[in-house]
Amino acid sequence: MNISKIVRRVISEQIEQVRGLNFEDQRDILEKGRKNCPGFSDVVGSRPVKRLERSDISKFPELAGNDEIAYISSPNPDGTLRMFFAIQNPNSRSGKVEFYTYYAKSGQAPRLYTRGWGDNCDFMQKTEELGKDTMSEEQRKTLQSFLDSNKGTYYEFVDKANQGEFVKVPYSELTWPNSGRPVLPNYKGSGYVFVRKNLENVNQDKLEQMSVALSDQGFTREEPLDAQSPEANAGFFLKDIAKDLPALASLAKMSPNTKVWPKPGTLIVPDRGACKSAIKTLSKCSKSTSITSDCTRDLWKNKMLALQCGDKNFIGGAIGIGDEFDALLVDTGRFGLATLKTARQQGFEEPEKPSGPDLSIKESTARTVSKFLNEEYKRRLFRK
Numbered sequence: 001m002n003i004s005k006i007v008r009r010v011i012s013e014q015i016e017q018v019r020g021l022n023f024e025d026q027r028d029i030l031e032k033g034r035k036n037c038p039g040f041s042d043v044v045g046s047r048p049v050k051r052l053e054r055s056d057i058s059k060f061p062e063l064a065g066n067d068e069i070a071y072i073s074s075p076n077p078d079g080t081l082r083m084f085f086a087i088q089n090p091n092s093r094s095g096k097v098e099f100y101t102y103y104a105k106s107g108q109a110p111r112l113y114t115r116g117w118g119d120n121c122d123f124m125q126k127t128e129e130l131g132k133d134t135m136s137e138e139q140r141k142t143l144q145s146f147l148d149s150n151k152g153t154y155y156e157f158v159d160k161a162n163q164g165e166f167v168k169v170p171y172s173e174l175t176w177p178n179s180g181r182p183v184l185p186n187y188k189g190s191g192y193v194f195v196r197k198n199l200e201n202v203n204q205d206k207l208e209q210m211s212v213a214l215s216d217q218g219f220t221r222e223e224p225l226d227a228q229s230p231e232a233n234a235g236f237f238l239k240d241i242a243k244d245l246p247a248l249a250s251l252a253k254m255s256p257n258t259k260v261w262p263k264p265g266t267l268i269v270p271d272r273g274a275c276k277s278a279i280k281t282l283s284k285c286s287k288s289t290s291i292t293s294d295c296t297r298d299l300w301k302n303k304m305l306a307l308q309c310g311d312k313n314f315i316g317g318a319i320g321i322g323d324e325f326d327a328l329l330v331d332t333g334r335f336g337l338a339t340l341k342t343a344r345q346q347g348f349e350e351p352e353k354p355s356g357p358d359l360s361i362k363e364s365t366a367r368t369v370s371k372f373l374n375e376e377y378k379r380r381l382f383r384k
Contacts, residue, residue: 023051024194026070029086029099034072037121044072044084055227059110062100063087073104080105082113089116097124139184146174146183147193154193168192210251210258217245219260230267234304235259240343244300244334259348267304275309276321278302283324286335295335303340 027049033040052060052069063069063085073083081104092098098116118124147154154169171191174183214220219241224232238260242252251258268274282302285295306328309315315325328337 023068023070026068026086030070030072030084033084033086033099033118033121033124036123037118039120040084040117043074043082043117045074047072047074053227054225060085060100060102060112062089062112076103083110084117092116092119094119096120139187142184143171143174146176154195167195169195210255213248213251214260215263217247218263218266219248220263221258221260223259224261224264226264229264230269230308231262231264233308234267234344235261235348236343237348240340241300243339244303262304267301267308270305270308270312270314272314274305275312275314278305279309279315279321279325279328282306282328282335282337283321286328286331286333299335300340303337306337307341307344 030044030049034044035041049070049072052063052071054067057063057066057069060069066087069085069087071083071085073081075081083102083104085100085102087100089098089100093114096119098119101113101116102110103113104110154174169192171184171187171193172182174193175181176183211221223235226232236259237256238248238258239252239256241260242248281294285291288295306325310325310329316322328335329341330336330338332338
């Protein structure tokens with residue numbers, strides 16, 4: 001799909017067309033705003049585009065009808081948040097193109113700003129420029145031929161696929177595998193296709209084998225639909241879980257950044273008895289000079305259960321496993337929790353990128369906002 005077509009649909013008057021945009025399409029709108037709208041860029045900075053949890057969409061009435069929502073959030077000085085979306089507001093008071101912006105405060109329902117973002121950005125108002133389609137019919141046929149001959153590697157649409165497994169490649173950079181010649185040598189537009197990250201030379205059969213191998217270990221590449229389930233808060237890059245699951249080591253080398261979740265029903269809702277058992281086992285094994293089958297059996301599940309127990313504070317009181325748990329949290333060894341805890345906190349963000357507030361982060365809103373405000377204060381102090 002040519003990205004100019006996507007942008008044209010977003011800024012058209014027919015809002016029902018916008019409702020069909022998937023997450024990646026919306027991400028492109030936000031990134032174009034970051035690149036071409038100075039006021040918007042100053043506010044959002046380098047904060048990442050996030051995915052709104054499905055269970056939270058109902059909290060934003062104007063966004064109803066969308067299954068996938070992308071947004072960027074930015075802290076206000078008073079500790080609240082501004083959330084910027086890529087869905088056009090058809091009731092713009094200025095009569096210009098603008099996109100929904102919400103005010104969010106912990107413990108309160110989000111409120112819609114009377115003025116959204118984009119209305120003072122010339123780029124978003126130039127519909128005649130954004131709507132130009134630079135691909136000829138002959139080029140479209142050539143591209144389709146290329147896609148048909150490279151199924152399983154190149155995709156024009158990945159709305160139902162795992163976005164973390166793909167990278168964008170502009171049409172202008174596509175080459176025929178055998179000759180190395182450009183597929184569209186005279187194309188001057190901004191269209192692109194999706195290519196599987198780290199899997200460019202892997203055929204579809206191997207991809208299916210990956211799904212089977214993950215399933216055998218109790219994992220899937222499909223994000224859980226139930227955002228409240230234990231599995232929904234246990235998504236990791238494949239490279240992070242393979243450290244505790246040797247059967248997945250080869251897959252992790254082939255595609256380390258594949259996003260995976262435990263299959264529905266895999267993780268238990270922790271109770272105090274299960275917490276004590278898991279933490280005692282991990283603590284014992286971390287101190288032992290010999291590794292038994294009790295140590296390696298369900299190692300990853302025990303670690304995940306221990307972290308969930310910490311979330312629910314099922315480690316103190318009469319159970320008396322607080323000391324063991326604290327020691328495991330800083331233990332980077334095979335049976336410690338430090339490495340998995342760090343990976344869980346980072347989520348699906350690359351470590352070198354700053355991570356903005358996210359509705360799915362199990363961290364208090366106050367702490368998250370405070371952290372960002374401190375960073376902003378230091379940045380401004382440095383500029384003086």
